[in-house]
Amino acid sequence: MRRPRLPRRRAGGRQRLTRGGHRMRLRDLLGEALAGVAARPSRLALTTLGTVLGIAALVATIGLGQTAAGQITERFDQVAATRVTVAPGETDGPDGEVALTQLPWDAPERMKRLAGVASAGTFATVDVAGDPVRGVPYGTQEQTVPVAAASAGLFEALGARLSGGRFFDEGHDERGDAVVVLGRYAADRLGINRVDSQPSIFIGDRAFTVIGILDAVDYRTELQDSVIMPMTTARELYGLEAPEVLEVRTDLGAAQLIGRQAPIAIDPNNPDLLDVNAPPAPGSLRDNVSADVNGLFLALGGLALLVGGLGIANVTLLSVLERVSEIGLRRAVGAGRSHVAGQFLIESGIVGFLGGLIGSTVGVLATVGVSVVRDWTPLLDIRLALVAPLLGGLIGLAAGAYPAWRASAIEPIAALRSG
Amino acid sequence: MTPPVVEMSGVGRVFAGPPRVEAVRDVDLTISQGEYLSIIGPSGSGKSTLLHLLGLLDRPSHGVYRLDGVDVSTLSERRRTRVRGERIGFVFQAFHLLPHRSVLENVELSMIYLRVPRRERTARAVATLERVGLGHRLDFDPITLSGGERQRVAIARALVAQPSLLLADEPTGNLDSGNAASVLALFDELHAEGLTLAVITHDDGVSGRAQRRVRIVDGVMADVEAEVVA
Incomplete structure (x- = not known):
């Protein structure tokens, strides 16, 4: 049985060593990063935990602050504030x-x-x-x-x-x-x-x-x-x-x-x-009340975020060391240093974003839950729920910077020698 | 007339050390279009360094390396990476397939960094996998495949970008004799179809399949055509 012949390189391109631009499509880079993240689901869950807690604490703190301030305003505004x-x-x-x-x-x-x-x-x-x-x-x-x-x-x-x-x-x-x-x-x-x-x-x-x-x-x-x-x-x-x-x-x-x-x-x-x-400006009274309460929780949320970011950095670094041969292979098939760095950066950004998304959800649910128990009207700036996942993504990106740099510095020779 | 695929003249690679090591000295090597060459030598002979130089993973300390007629010995790392992706196909002893990614995705990987459109990537990967006899394994995870199948996936990955040169580093080192034979048979077929191959090995049985053999000892290369085994 004759096998079909492989298509051969066209003869005209001899003098030009490379074809077209070298910039990889962002969509492909995203796809590779997503696949990299999805390949280790249990690790992903653990990695996002810190960001989930941090973002949830921030969203719930701000949400409950706004809700409580809303109750104060609702009661006093109509009469006292006029x-x-x-x-x-x-x-x-x-x-x-x-x-x-x-x-x-x-x-x-x-x-x-x-x-x-x-x-x-x-x-x-x-x-x-x-x-x-x-x-x-x-x-x-x-x-x-x-x-x-x-x-x-x-x-x-x-x-x-x-x-x-x-x-x-x-x-x-x-x-x-x-x-x-x-x-x-x-x-x-x-x-x-x-x-x-x-x-x-x-x-x-x-x-x-x-x-x-x-x-x-x-x-x-x-x-x-x-x-x-x-x-x-x-x-x-x-x-x-x-x-x-x-x-x-x-x-x-x-x-x-x-x-x-x-x-x-x-x-x-x-x-x-x-x-x-x-009467005092509505903002000043409310801010004074909530600022004291919020300060502590915001600090705790910030601390959780910091820990979450360090967690992402740690796991991403571990992942880089674990995937040395993958990095070498990618370099061998034409990936530049920037592609490798970009992939790890995006992977940690995705982890952060997912953590932020889940954390934001948890925070909103906590706000609604407490409001129901206390018989309050839940009040939450919708922009907060939208910004929180982005904040998680930013933290992920920041956390991924060092591991990404380490990954980009790996020499393909060293990476492929193993085995 | 088309220039040879590989044309090395006076190529050497010195590692500054300490200790200073001259891993490869004054190599003159020409690989013509469609040639099947094997490079043999004991470990520590400079084989690997030569492979890295041929595969644009490393840059020679001196000498000139022309790939497809163009001098690549002085390219910047960025351009070297690009040329490597487009012109060289690698097959490794350890396969280096990505776990948790399908066979098809592993083969498509070679084209991702070359900006081949998605649709074309898939079509070419499927065609190449069918060519190496793995058309029924497209959606499999490589860790579920046998060694021989894994190496054929790796070969498909190397072929799919239509390289000028297929570089294989101990391609049968991790395979049993049956699988090794089938991989070598595939190399023979590819060679017959016009592919240029360079196989680096310490195994005479492997190197014997090549058209031409060169030996490298202590960084010095010599042709061994005289002692070809039948």
């Missing part, structure tokens, strides 16, 4: 005298012109000069009920809800009408529980119509004990000099900005004389 208060302050003047300032009556109007202010109102306690507060019809029970004054916008700024009736509005305020809104406990003490019969109360000898009863407020709960009248009424009847405090409710996220702008809007000449109380 409240700004402004009160008149005092500053030491240049000659040792104390400079004082007052809030203007139109402070709420001034604030409303600022973008980001949802509502604003002023508050003051009213000195009724010892006049007793009585419910009607019979003046037998005198009560010491505090009296307060509010601008129409205060109720909205404090998030007040009514159990019945209505708030007074700007019309009542401008006219100085003798109307009041009662705090919930004040209403109890005065024996008034409904407003549809237009009950009245007396402060001293003056009668006021009760138009509403408070059910709840977000802050300034002292209002629940008070009789609240319009600012202008307090000013005209009791000589109120100025509002005590300005309450502002901002849009979500605008609190810090409004806190900076408010003094200038209210008192452009002496903005420094006003005491502004704005």
